[in-house]
Amino acid sequence: MPADAATAAVVRPAGPALEMAGIGKRFPGVLALENVDLTLEPGKVHALMGENGAGKSTLIKILAGVYQRDAGTVRIGGAEADLRSPRDALRAGIKVVFQEIALISEFTVAENIFLEEYPVNGLGSIRWSTIRKEAAALFARLGFDVDPAAKVGQLPVSQQQMVEIARALAHEARIVVMDEPTSSLTPNEVALLFTVIRRLTGLGIAVLYVTHKLDEVFEIADTVTVLRDGRHISTRPIGAHTHESLIQDMIGRKIDNLFPRERGAARGDVVVKVEGLSTDKLKDVSFEAKAGEVLGFFGLMGAGRTELAKAIVGFDPIRTGRISIGGTPLVPHNTRTGVALGIGLLTEDRKSEGLMLELPVLQNTSLAALEDFARAGFVDEGRERSAVQQFVDRFRVKTPSLNQQIKNLSGGNQQKVLLARWLMRGLKVIVVDEPTRGIDVGAKSEIFALIDRLAGEGLAVIMMTSEMPELLGLSDRIAVMAEGRITAVMDREGATQEAILNAAIA
Amino acid sequence: AAETPKKIGYVTNYATHEWYQNVIKGMQDRAGQLGIEFEVRDANLDVARMVSAAEDFMAQGVDVLIITPVNEEGAVPLVRRAKEDGVPLVLEGNPVSGMTTMVAICDYDTGYHAGVAAGEYARDKLGGVAKVMNVGLPLLSATVLRSNGFMDGLKTILPDATMVHDLDGGGNPDRSLEVSAAALAQNGDINIIYGINDSSSQGGLQAWKAAGKSQDGLLVVGTGGEGLGFINMMATEPSYQIEAAMFPEKVGFTSIDAAVKLFNNEAVPAHIVSPTTPMVGTDSWKQYYSVEGTTRTINWDTVNAVVPADKCMKTAADL
Amino acid sequence: MPQSPSLSAAAGPKRPTELLRALFRRNETVLLVCLVALIVFFSFASGTFLTTRNITNVLGQASLAMIAGIGIGVVVLAGEIDVSIGSLVGAVGIPLVVVMNQTGSLELGMAAALLLALGVGVANGYLAAYLGINSLIVTLGTMFVIRGGIYLYTGQRAISDDLQLESFYQMGNGRLLGTVPYPALVALVLLVAFVYLMRHRPFGRQIYAVGGNPEVARLAGYNVKRLKFAAFVICSLLAGISGILLSSRLGSAVHVAGLGFEFQVVAAVVLGGVSLAGGVGSLLGVALGVLILAFLSNGLGMLNIATEWQLVITGLIIIAAVAFDELKRRRQ
Amino acid sequence: MSETTQAAKPAPVLGRLAENSQIVLLGLLVLLCIGISLGSPQFYSVENIIAILRQCSLVLIVAAGMTMLLIAAEVDLSVGASLAFSGVVAMDVTNKTGSVALGVLAGILFGGAVGLFNGLVVTRLRVNSLIATIATMMILQGSVFLYSREAVQNKHQQVAFTEISTGYVGPVPIPVIIAAVVFVAAFIVLRYTTIGRYIYAVGANQKAARLSGIRPERLKLLVFVVTGLLTGLAGLILTSLMNAGQPTAGRGFELTVIAAVILGGTSLLGGRGTLIGTLLGVLVLKVIDNGIIILRWDQNLQMVVPGVVIIVATYLDLIRSRANAR
Numbered sequence A: 001m002p003a004d005a006a007t008a009a010v011v012r013p014a015g016p017a018l019e020m021a022g023i024g025k026r027f028p029g030v031l032a033l034e035n036v037d038l039t040l041e042p043g044k045v046h047a048l049m050g051e052n053g054a055g056k057s058t059l060i061k062i063l064a065g066v067y068q069r070d071a072g073t074v075r076i077g078g079a080e081a082d083l084r085s086p087r088d089a090l091r092a093g094i095k096v097v098f099q100e101i102a103l104i105s106e107f108t109v110a111e112n113i114f115l116e117e118y119p120v121n122g123l124g125s126i127r128w129s130t131i132r133k134e135a136a137a138l139f140a141r142l143g144f145d146v147d148p149a150a151k152v153g154q155l156p157v158s159q160q161q162m163v164e165i166a167r168a169l170a171h172e173a174r175i176v177v178m179d180e181p182t183s184s185l186t187p188n189e190v191a192l193l194f195t196v197i198r199r200l201t202g203l204g205i206a207v208l209y210v211t212h213k214l215d216e217v218f219e220i221a222d223t224v225t226v227l228r229d230g231r232h233i234s235t236r237p238i239g240a241h242t243h244e245s246l247i248q249d250m251i252g253r254k255i256d257n258l259f260p261r262e263r264g265a266a267r268g269d270v271v272v273k274v275e276g277l278s279t280d281k282l283k284d285v286s287f288e289a290k291a292g293e294v295l296g297f298f299g300l301m302g303a304g305r306t307e308l309a310k311a312i313v314g315f316d317p318i319r320t321g322r323i324s325i326g327g328t329p330l331v332p333h334n335t336r337t338g339v340a341l342g343i344g345l346l347t348e349d350r351k352s353e354g355l356m357l358e359l360p361v362l363q364n365t366s367l368a369a370l371e372d373f374a375r376a377g378f379v380d381e382g383r384e385r386s387a388v389q390q391f392v393d394r395f396r397v398k399t400p401s402l403n404q405q406i407k408n409l410s411g412g413n414q415q416k417v418l419l420a421r422w423l424m425r426g427l428k429v430i431v432v433d434e435p436t437r438g439i440d441v442g443a444k445s446e447i448f449a450l451i452d453r454l455a456g457e458g459l460a461v462i463m464m465t466s467e468m469p470e471l472l473g474l475s476d477r478i479a480v481m482a483e484g485r486i487t488a489v490m491d492r493e494g495a496t497q498e499a500i501l502n503a504a505i506a
Numbered sequence B: 001a002a003e004t005p006k007k008i009g010y011v012t013n014y015a016t017h018e019w020y021q022n023v024i025k026g027m028q029d030r031a032g033q034l035g036i037e038f039e040v041r042d043a044n045l046d047v048a049r050m051v052s053a054a055e056d057f058m059a060q061g062v063d064v065l066i067i068t069p070v071n072e073e074g075a076v077p078l079v080r081r082a083k084e085d086g087v088p089l090v091l092e093g094n095p096v097s098g099m100t101t102m103v104a105i106c107d108y109d110t111g112y113h114a115g116v117a118a119g120e121y122a123r124d125k126l127g128g129v130a131k132v133m134n135v136g137l138p139l140l141s142a143t144v145l146r147s148n149g150f151m152d153g154l155k156t157i158l159p160d161a162t163m164v165h166d167l168d169g170g171g172n173p174d175r176s177l178e179v180s181a182a183a184l185a186q187n188g189d190i191n192i193i194y195g196i197n198d199s200s201s202q203g204g205l206q207a208w209k210a211a212g213k214s215q216d217g218l219l220v221v222g223t224g225g226e227g228l229g230f231i232n233m234m235a236t237e238p239s240y241q242i243e244a245a246m247f248p249e250k251v252g253f254t255s256i257d258a259a260v261k262l263f264n265n266e267a268v269p270a271h272i273v274s275p276t277t278p279m280v281g282t283d284s285w286k287q288y289y290s291v292e293g294t295t296r297t298i299n300w301d302t303v304n305a306v307v308p309a310d311k312c313m314k315t316a317a318d319l
Numbered sequence C: 001m002p003q004s005p006s007l008s009a010a011a012g013p014k015r016p017t018e019l020l021r022a023l024f025r026r027n028e029t030v031l032l033v034c035l036v037a038l039i040v041f042f043s044f045a046s047g048t049f050l051t052t053r054n055i056t057n058v059l060g061q062a063s064l065a066m067i068a069g070i071g072i073g074v075v076v077l078a079g080e081i082d083v084s085i086g087s088l089v090g091a092v093g094i095p096l097v098v099v100m101n102q103t104g105s106l107e108l109g110m111a112a113a114l115l116l117a118l119g120v121g122v123a124n125g126y127l128a129a130y131l132g133i134n135s136l137i138v139t140l141g142t143m144f145v146i147r148g149g150i151y152l153y154t155g156q157r158a159i160s161d162d163l164q165l166e167s168f169y170q171m172g173n174g175r176l177l178g179t180v181p182y183p184a185l186v187a188l189v190l191l192v193a194f195v196y197l198m199r200h201r202p203f204g205r206q207i208y209a210v211g212g213n214p215e216v217a218r219l220a221g222y223n224v225k226r227l228k229f230a231a232f233v234i235c236s237l238l239a240g241i242s243g244i245l246l247s248s249r250l251g252s253a254v255h256v257a258g259l260g261f262e263f264q265v266v267a268a269v270v271l272g273g274v275s276l277a278g279g280v281g282s283l284l285g286v287a288l289g290v291l292i293l294a295f296l297s298n299g300l301g302m303l304n305i306a307t308e309w310q311l312v313i314t315g316l317i318i319i320a321a322v323a324f325d326e327l328k329r330r331r332q
Numbered sequence D: 001m002s003e004t005t006q007a008a009k010p011a012p013v014l015g016r017l018a019e020n021s022q023i024v025l026l027g028l029l030v031l032l033c034i035g036i037s038l039g040s041p042q043f044y045s046v047e048n049i050i051a052i053l054r055q056c057s058l059v060l061i062v063a064a065g066m067t068m069l070l071i072a073a074e075v076d077l078s079v080g081a082s083l084a085f086s087g088v089v090a091m092d093v094t095n096k097t098g099s100v101a102l103g104v105l106a107g108i109l110f111g112g113a114v115g116l117f118n119g120l121v122v123t124r125l126r127v128n129s130l131i132a133t134i135a136t137m138m139i140l141q142g143s144v145f146l147y148s149r150e151a152v153q154n155k156h157q158q159v160a161f162t163e164i165s166t167g168y169v170g171p172v173p174i175p176v177i178i179a180a181v182v183f184v185a186a187f188i189v190l191r192y193t194t195i196g197r198y199i200y201a202v203g204a205n206q207k208a209a210r211l212s213g214i215r216p217e218r219l220k221l222l223v224f225v226v227t228g229l230l231t232g233l234a235g236l237i238l239t240s241l242m243n244a245g246q247p248t249a250g251r252g253f254e255l256t257v258i259a260a261v262i263l264g265g266t267s268l269l270g271g272r273g274t275l276i277g278t279l280l281g282v283l284v285l286k287v288i289d290n291g292i293i294i295l296r297w298d299q300n301l302q303m304v305v306p307g308v309v310i311i312v313a314t315y316l317d318l319i320r321s322r323a324n325a326r
Ligand SMILES: Nc1ncnc2c1ncn2[C@@H]1O[C@H](COP(=O)(O)OP(=O)(O)OP(=O)(O)O)[C@@H](O)[C@H]1O
Pocket: A027, A028, A030, A031, A032, A050, A051, A052, A053, A054, A055, A056, A057, A058, A059, A099, A398, A407, A408, A409, A410, A411, A412, A413, A438, A440, D001, D002, D005
């Protein structure tokens, strides 16, 4: 009988809720985890941190029964547990919000909530009315604004993520695991989530929380475990950490300034000019971006940033309006023209719009720049390889070789490859949509430095982001969107968090 | 005088095949002469479609039904349903248990007489040696009968004749060619190619030619006289000397006549035999057909002069 | 797509125009309109089309593809495919007739036939779901093996029903109260049962989920392999039933029965709006797709259109219908 | 993603044997050849080898196109019907114009036109290619009889026309040379050119490819047209071999081609596959076909054995890739 965990009576066990000891896991060419220990206490939030590829998701997947560990033991509520499949883990009361959204996009929100166990009547028929009512009630309780009757596939990523969270909380749980649950959420929604988490811990549920956002850890976590290169580095109460010490544990070095600014203030000519752009979602959007500047776009979920990004590179059709790149109109309106004119998009949805999962890192990196390595249509693979290797080294992409299938890389490393894909090709403008989603601080600072350097080299960078610090730290100018319109454009100097949020709500 | 039915429906096995095209042509001509409305439905080699098509005709209310079964066993319920519906039924090509009458050539006899002719040819021109490659089609009892008849006829002249390789060419030219190529490579001594239809003999012969062999000392025997293929081959290929002609137009013509008789409750034999004959020699076909462009015209006088046997030497029941 | 029917139906009161539009967004409605239009057209064009006899005939004829189509529908919804059903439909007649001839019992014959179908379903399911071999490859392989096996066993001869059991004849050729062909009744019962199963039982929803996203389904604790395996078994059993009925209509086990049947059924299933990618579509759509093709074939025959034209017209209609559906989907 | 790690542990011996899909197939091919020739030495006769190669060349020419199509995540089931129709057109045009060159051109172009039609239906109308090409197959099977009711004979007995299939360059039959040229060209395109890379990219992730400035529709259209042209070419060779354009030819040819391609390890989901694999797949299937006749086995085994081989070979390949991923 499904019930909201927040109201379910939970027997509080005496000892630790979960003990993982000596966990090891090897993938071909990669030692993902080596002798890792993790202990979760009931009623506490335990943060798990580490660079991209540190092994966080792998550890979670072992806990969720998705992967089988090569070594170590797992004890749940004191008893040894053999988690051979997700089913075992669910039975053991472990609910997981996965890093990759795991919903059936053809199903409604409500049905997705009850995917694990449909309520049935005496004859075994699904009780749709129960599903409908309980889903609505659940969202009302959580304070999430999601239509339970909507088809999941038609929802923006952020709402999908809320559905994921709601799903994990719909059933009784002893342990709730969240792998980067806030990567697509707005501050408001994050606040809601934290309220929920506190309610869970109040009921004695153990929470394992993975994130790359330091502020969140300091706000919600009781204890922090840091992994690096698959090894356990430290487990400390949060009180024993400072930002610096945490970063030091994670990446083994210090980051002095997350937002370095090497580039000068000099701005070049206008390279992107958008006039009166309208699509199904966008209404009369006009703006310019100059060479050498970072133009940040902020907005709440569904404000239309992703739509704008896709429209200006020629990926999505437009209704009216003009786009010109370096003075040349983007006509015909398609990505081929866009790329030829020098505009590229780093998409928000890595998996379905960026990665060629079955293909190796090499092909994934060189895709857009392939013609640069070709003579008369023939690819010079030697040159291609060395160029790709350079980027892989420079971005510190963690991969055993260029021939590794990209699906085996961690999320952050995948993102770096996709960024490299564009930077290998000389662009005038790069549009980045949530460029640091799911990326660790170390890589983040590298990517910020890169963006800064690119702008310094005369590239126009258009950055769609939901991260306020990122927006303020990196942009030269800030455009705010709401409901498909640009509601404000401000200079970095004049921008305050308040002004931006006000414009976003307008 | 007897009455004529208003409408006859014909469910054919494979309307686009040249043989059936000419059967249909014969039927259309005869129905036209008698002022009968005539419709065709094609099972297109699908047994289920055969049943549906017959069902549809019965629903439509045809006066007589003619069926060329895709498979004779599969038509057994149709015989019963036609009886229940009171629709007279003529089978073409293959007997179905429970049927009243069938119009068909004698497949065994057709092969047999071609075999006799081939035996004589081999005795005179091939030094009395007969090593046969049968490009056959085990799928249908009719085509198996032809092959058996051919060998039996051949042995009446040359008792030492052997079937060196017995192939399944699917009745298709391309498949026949493919399997023949392998068999020819294995058996260097083949000197007679027998095909259960013109596509099969053509496939066999083309495989021979593709292997770079000379046609001296080879005899090709085709069966059917289905369309233009055999005429062209007889005219141009020195080895293509015998064709067992089966006159599809005549089959069609006779089927309509049988349908009319059945409609009038006249007595009809269980098997109305349609004539066949071996045509021997390059120009032998001209006796029965004339060709203009891509249409061939049957010479009714000579074809009607071919007297069919009263009874077949062997039938599917003997297999 | 009405994945959760009661949810979309109860999405609150709407204005009539909106309701109408929502109705037309449903793939089934469009298919139904096409079917009705087809029937109206043929009724006017041919005097013999709109008779009880002809319409019930077509329902009987369509039932074989309908039964098999439900099975293919389930497999495709589970994200797999089965092209071996044509061979299987031909094969089940053999144990049916052989056992019937030996024992004189239709029931034993049918049991033997279904046992063969079960065996094939288990084999396909094991190879595709448990060993993880692509299902098109697996079933292409079993398609060859089964058809070749039929030929080997029968020596390419049909096997006749020696005992001429009345019950065997009636099953495929008889009619309830002289009107509704029994195969149509079987198809209707199976359709209702499977529509219910796929919409209102957890098992059905799990099949949808597995087809929609197997990884997600696994994370939700489903035994993906077992579900896919079940889909293959269901598909084979339904093809077995279809084959039994066909065998009765043919009064024998015909070695060439079911040749090309798999393509007809797959075409009908796709026409019915089931996505080959899995997880999208409905069995009601499948039924309508089958009926459209069956009435089209019958109607064109009634108009005395030659085979070659029938093939061309049917091909064009399939392309047009699927293209229209795709366009509609993109519009939304 | 996790499937790889979930796989049952394969027997180590099997895993080692199946190190590489091409090696599996190559081993199979060698075993077959040895086995058959032990049973019947005629297998190694020049005549037979040429016969096999000629048959292989027909399939390989089309399979080269089909490989690219499958890599691009599309499929064409109309190649069998198109093979027959383009042969009919080639013969007919040769007859009508008296020019073999024009006939050849017409046959190949007809195949190309069919490919264009398929490509447009798939890329413009967005009809799934499996269903679109089943429809095209029906249309072609019908319309070929509207074009010509009979087999079109080589009316003027043009020797040049039959030479296309039966001629030799040195000891090598012309069709084999044509197939070799097609194979090498396709191999180079897929392996070494940007277009080849883009075919893989589009098959692996169409959206990512589009975002990178590739036009997936164009590319797919191109591959459909190439497959069509190659089918026309094969149809021409078949017609020359038959010395007549046969509207009923080519039944089931599409399945042979697809079987060979997937036997060669090309993924049906796009993004993965090689032409070497396809070559081996074609050889294995045709050697089996030939061997059963040479050994005088029941010809019905010509269906059963390939069916088993396809499943087993694919399974071995699966074990291999799982073992590699370990
Ligand atoms: N299925 C797999 N096959 C091979 N290697 C894998 C697989 N899954 C993960 N890896 C590798 O294991 C290591 C740990 O990956 P994991 O996804 O656990 O990292 P993570 O800490 O979650 O990183 P991120 O913060 O980027 O999500 C990485 O080097 C990754 O490339």
